[in-house]
Amino acid sequence: MDQSESTVRQNVWLHAFFAATVVLTAVIAVFGWSPWPSRWPAYVALTGFAAAYVAYGWRGYEVPRAAAAFLPVALAVTLVLPAVAPTTAFVQCIVFPLVWCQARGVRTSVLLSVVVGVLSAIGLQISCGPDALVGTILIESVSVVGSCGMGIWMTRVAALAEERRRLLDELRSTQDSLAEAHRTAGVTSERERLAREIHDTVAQNLAGIVMLTERARGDLAADRVDRLDERLTILEESARAALEESRTLVAAGAAGVAGDGLGAALHRLGERFSRETGIPVTVDAPDCVLDRDTQVVLLRVAQEALANVRTHAHAASARVALHVAADQVGLRIADDGVGFDASVPTAGHGLRGVRERLALAGGTCTITSDAGRGTVVDVSLPTGAEPRLPAVAEPVTEVSR
Known part of the structure; x- marks a missing residue:
């Protein structure tokens, strides 16, 4: 979906409201009272208004340059239509929302709303004369104040919605960062755990195996063959213990403590240490x-x-x-x-x-x-x-x- 299609979908209700207002204004322009024998200026203005919106005005909600080109046409319509047929001042129902939706900034929107009210009042004075001045001022004052109040309120609601959306995006980003941090911390913690387990189990057994191998080599060099059988037995036991502890670690367990408890495990540790080193351990x-x-x-x-x-x-x-x-x-x-x-x-x-x-x-x-x-x-x-x-x-x- 390109940007044009996205803009149309997002503002579909505004487009529908614009079309309905133009149709109703056209009906009023045809059947409403007019002090002039011909109403062609109103028809031309309304046709130009609709054509400008179809050509580029609908882009003004997203594109500032399109809004800058379309809003002057909308302001001109608020002057011409009431000047031809007073009841067509109804067109303000769409011009005020256009001003607040397409203008950039609250101050600009308020200023343009006042301009709409002034131009519409001028048009009404042209068609109704000085006798309607007080009523015109009251009507347009209420219209401008109501438009500004509603526009400011809606702008505030939109700002709050945008702020909430931004906060939600930040929250999602923070949650993603926390999840990644927890995952990284978990990986680091598991690596540290494995490093401790390997050092305290497999590495210690391998160190004992190296020491026993060195002693066996020394016995062999000194022709003390009678000691080799015991050395090889201890070597086999140490290698089996290292293998068992490696399998336990691979299975994500804690190697070393069997079902008979810590006391028995400490006795086995002391016995093996004594056999490997010759140092008696009580x-x-x-x-x-x-x-x-x-x-x-x-x-x-x-x-x-x-x-x-x-x-x-x-x-x-x-x-x-x-x-x-x-x-x-x-x-x-x-x-x-x-x-x-x-x-x-x-x-x-x-x-x-x-x-x-x-x-x-x-x-x-x-x-x-x-x-x-x-x-x-x-x-x-x-x-x-x-x-x-x-x-x-x-x-x-x-x-x-």
């Missing part, structure tokens, strides 16, 4: 009833803490203890390794992931360590805590390793 983790999210968070903390023991501590032993109270659960991982200066922050992705997990769950983490005195990681987590958005202040204070 696990004190009684059976307890915790929601799955809390269990996953605590298990990941234990995995990361033991991974740091394996990588940095050079410890002779480690201990994992789980304490459950009525409203919170605590986890302590301690080692007797070389320790470090806890007042100096160091870079590290693993403990940063732990910090993010605990922040989302409303937990806290404290790391106590001195050079040569080992390291203690204390975690406290409310039981049944609801996950929170990452934007909240992080209640975790720790040093990353």
Whole structure:
């Protein structure tokens, strides 16, 4: 549909009103009283008025240049018709709406409405004479005031409608932006979750596999063949665990906690760690009833803490203890390794992931360590805590390793 067809459809009722008014005015011009013996000026004016509207006047609602060319014709008609037949002043019924619909600006429309009233009054004075001056002034004053009042009111309604349309467009745009922002935030959050899960599960198992492979290669080079069977057994178990955790992550689950609960998972973690590293790990983790999210968070903390023991501590032993109270659960991982200066922050992705997990769950983490005195990681987590958005202040204070 081109612009011309769109304009016709939008203003179809105005076109119909114009045609009806012209027809009624023509009837009045033919049968109404006239002081003149011939009425051909009225017929010419009305015919020109209709022809101008059909030719280009109908575009004036959308095209300013067409309105500027058509409105002078409409003003001339308001003078000529009443001057020939007074009752044809009825043509003002369409001229006033044309002025308000095609003129640009309220002030211009008011001014042109006054001009219409003045021209019509002049035409009536020409046909009726000075005796009708008072009645003419009253009639045209009422017509102009009524036209301006109705025009201003309709303009205000149109402005409010346009403002509402603009606000609705802005609302839709804002909703689209929010939807896109939520989608992006969801994608980012899921990527971060997967990164934490992969680091704390698959990556830790792969690191253990690499370490075991290095030890097996060393045993082979030293001709300690009797140890290879145990190394290969642990390698197979670690590889199977990594495969199982990978499948769990692909299935959008949280790997690590089986149906027998957190206590059993911590015991398995300590046993595997001892077999992989040779560092004995004592696990004190009684059976307890915790929601799955809390269990996953605590298990990941234990995995990361033991991974740091394996990588940095050079410890002779480690201990994992789980304490459950009525409203919170605590986890302590301690080692007797070389320790470090806890007042100096160091870079590290693993403990940063732990910090993010605990922040989302409303937990806290404290790391106590001195050079040569080992390291203690204390975690406290409310039981049944609801996950929170990452934007909240992080209640975790720790040093990353």
